[in-house]
Amino acid sequence: MKIGIIGLGLIGGSLALEWRSQGHQVLGVSRSDITCQKAIERGIVDDASVRLTLLAAADIVFICTPMAAIAATVKQLIPHLKPETIITDVGSVKTPIVEACSQLWPNFLGGHPMAGTQYQGIDAVEKGLFEGRPYVLTPTETTSPAVTKQTEALVRSLNPQVYICRPETHDQAVAWISHLPVMVSAGLIEACLQEKNPDVLKLAKALASSGFRDTSRVGGGNPELGTMMAQYNRNQLLKTLSQYRQTLDQLIEVIQQEDWQKLQQHLEQTHNARKDFM
Amino acid sequence: MKIGIIGLGLIGGSLALEWRSQGHQVLGVSRSDITCQKAIERGIVDDASVRLTLLAAADIVFICTPMAAIAATVKQLIPHLKPETIITDVGSVKTPIVEACSQLWPNFLGGHPMAGTQYQGIDAVEKGLFEGRPYVLTPTETTSPAVTKQTEALVRSLNPQVYICRPETHDQAVAWISHLPVMVSAGLIEACLQEKNPDVLKLAKALASSGFRDTSRVGGGNPELGTMMAQYNRNQLLKTLSQYRQTLDQLIEVIQQEDWQKLQQHLEQTHNARKDFM
Numbered sequence: 001m002k003i004g005i006i007g008l009g010l011i012g013g014s015l016a017l018e019w020r021s022q023g024h025q026v027l028g029v030s031r032s033d034i035t036c037q038k039a040i041e042r043g044i045v046d047d048a049s050v051r052l053t054l055l056a057a058a059d060i061v062f063i064c065t066p067m068a069a070i071a072a073t074v075k076q077l078i079p080h081l082k083p084e085t086i087i088t089d090v091g092s093v094k095t096p097i098v099e100a101c102s103q104l105w106p107n108f109l110g111g112h113p114m115a116g117t118q119y120q121g122i123d124a125v126e127k128g129l130f131e132g133r134p135y136v137l138t139p140t141e142t143t144s145p146a147v148t149k150q151t152e153a154l155v156r157s158l159n160p161q162v163y164i165c166r167p168e169t170h171d172q173a174v175a176w177i178s179h180l181p182v183m184v185s186a187g188l189i190e191a192c193l194q195e196k197n198p199d200v201l202k203l204a205k206a207l208a209s210s211g212f213r214d215t216s217r218v219g220g221g222n223p224e225l226g227t228m229m230a231q232y233n234r235n236q237l238l239k240t241l242s243q244y245r246q247t248l249d250q251l252i253e254v255i256q257q258e259d260w261q262k263l264q265q266h267l268e269q270t271h272n273a274r275k276d277f278m
Numbered sequence: 279m280k281i282g283i284i285g286l287g288l289i290g291g292s293l294a295l296e297w298r299s300q301g302h303q304v305l306g307v308s309r310s311d312i313t314c315q316k317a318i319e320r321g322i323v324d325d326a327s328v329r330l331t332l333l334a335a336a337d338i339v340f341i342c343t344p345m346a347a348i349a350a351t352v353k354q355l356i357p358h359l360k361p362e363t364i365i366t367d368v369g370s371v372k373t374p375i376v377e378a379c380s381q382l383w384p385n386f387l388g389g390h391p392m393a394g395t396q397y398q399g400i401d402a403v404e405k406g407l408f409e410g411r412p413y414v415l416t417p418t419e420t421t422s423p424a425v426t427k428q429t430e431a432l433v434r435s436l437n438p439q440v441y442i443c444r445p446e447t448h449d450q451a452v453a454w455i456s457h458l459p460v461m462v463s464a465g466l467i468e469a470c471l472q473e474k475n476p477d478v479l480k481l482a483k484a485l486a487s488s489g490f491r492d493t494s495r496v497g498g499g500n501p502e503l504g505t506m507m508a509q510y511n512r513n514q515l516l517k518t519l520s521q522y523r524q525t526l527d528q529l530i531e532v533i534q535q536e537d538w539q540k541l542q543q544h545l546e547q548t549h550n551a552r553k554d555f556m
């Protein structure tokens with residue numbers, strides 16, 4: 001199969017490396033000459049270019065750019081493609097991307113490989129990055145079953161956990177487990193900073209240990225990424241935030257009422273339920 | 279020095295082991311005969327008993343029982359002690375304990391060694407447990423400086439980070455970095471469970487990874503412990519929850535208004551501030 005990859009960062013580069021090692025012909029496009037050179041030298045791709053014309057013969061193209069560039073990239077890519085070429089992406093929110101890109105190209109299928117490390121760029125490319133990790137595909141009622149089938153077959157060769165669902169289902173699920181936690185966790189850090197007594201704040205900073213470290217981790221993460229998630233998944237995130245606020249209000253009420261038995265029931269419920277998310 | 283330890287669990291046993299290895303005479307009291315036997319056999323203490331009379335000659339007694347038992351233990355202990363004996367405790371909330379125990383025994387000083395592992399009981403006893411970890415002492419205006427000085431000297435031999443502050447300052451600080459995170463994190467798990475669409479909830483559970491795992495960890499912890507913290511530190515916890523709720527409302531508003539620049543400023547602030555808590 002001739003596979004095109006646009007964006008040779010951690011995800012795009014790791015996809016390329018995997019499929020090339022399986023014997024597919026992999027063609028990479030990057031905005032950076034240096035990245036193209038590195039990708040060829042390291043055997044990540046068979047060929048690479050800063051020009052989209054390289055992908056004219058591709059059977060499937062994976063758009064692995066930042067989310068904001070996906071639809072624009074599809075638009076620029078279209079004039080160079082065979083009509084039967086499949087385009088798919090790796091963006092972490094699906095509804096707005098699928099809506100925009102399906103209108104541009106009928107053979108578009110949204111995708112989201114949920115693999116990542118703390119590193120970025122072509123230097124972070126990793127063999128086996130997708131193994132055992134979720135890879136979500138999000139066909140709609142207008143997606144041709146053949147497009148989903150072909151893409152799924154290729155994706156399965158990475159040995160991920162494949163999930164197939166509607167874009168909206170994906171976005172609501174990741175709002176719960178990925179985007180809401182960022183806001184919940186950021187709120188924790190920001191609330192602490194509002195402490196008026198400097199002795200208390202100083203001591204709090206000194207005493208903070210693993211509990212605070214873990215709860216605050218994603219709230220202290222990449223600000224651009226957090227903002228972009230909120231922007232693309234705004235409606236679903238707001239739904240989860242609204243529910244979270246209600247739940248928090250209930251916990252506050254229970255503590256105000258000193259209903260310790262009820263508080264313990266809440267904490268037993270969360271203690272037991274957490275296992276299902278692991 | 280003759281050191282008494284009541285409660286030979288992870289904290290009490292580890293304190294005993296440390297000081298005995300420094301040449302102090304360490305006397306342990308536990309409700310359990312088997313624990314007393316283990317403590318002697320393993321060289322954790324010089325002698326152990328289920329009876330408080332063992333501590334008649336102690337210069338200082340560390341009460342390492344669960345928080346709910348501390349004041350009652352002091353009351354039972356008093357008839358057996360020399361008047362100059364210092365009593366201190368290791369409870370994780372200080373104001374209510376210090377208030378109750380100072381009235382019972384003038385030479386009482388509150389303490390909180392912030393060391394722990396995921397294990398409990400005498401089998402979890404660990405050498406070096408307190409090294410580099412915070413150990414907070416909380417004298418009040420009625421505490422004799424000599425009591426604080428002697429206790430501090432002994433505690434410093436564990437090589438911890440010693441902090442000396444008022445009980446209220448300690449409690450407000452731990453509300454921020456320890457008790458608030460439990461509620462914030464429990465709220466996250468509980469809110470997810472309110473998702474009405476079973477497909478979304480199932481997918482959310484399947485896709486949850488390190489971000490959700492870390493943010494939900496302390497909220498899925500020991501329910502009895504979480505309830506006890508809230509009970510003993512109710513007022514300070516409610517203050518932090520009230521501030522947290524305000525901060526969360528501001529984040530929700532910014533997202534509703536689609537003010538992405540402002541959201542990014544918030545996330546940059548939390549990104550930068552988190553380092554100070556590490």
